[in-house]
Amino acid sequence: MCSYGLKAKEAGTVQESEKLLPDEEAQKLAEFEAHIVRAINQFEAGLGKTFDDKDEFLNYLRNL
Numbered sequence: 001m002c003s004y005g006l007k008a009k010e011a012g013t014v015q016e017s018e019k020l021l022p023d024e025e026a027q028k029l030a031e032f033e034a035h036i037v038r039a040i041n042q043f044e045a046g047l048g049k050t051f052d053d054k055d056e057f058l059n060y061l062r063n064l
Contacts, residue, residue, distance in 0.1 A: 043049060051057040 049060070051060065
């Protein structure tokens with residue numbers, strides 16, 4: 001088994017399907033990856049917002 005819990009045959013199928021993504025899906029995936037990279041960079045720079053408890057977090061989300 002590979003590290004993702006897929007058999008070797010299934011893993012090959014996943015890799016092949018990634019190559020066959022339509023342009024729109026590939027664009028969405030690229031945008032998602034860019035957002036993840038930006039979020040990691042902001043976290044490492046100390047720009048993330050922290051919350052003391054769940055209620056504070058939920059209130060923040062409600063006020064967005």
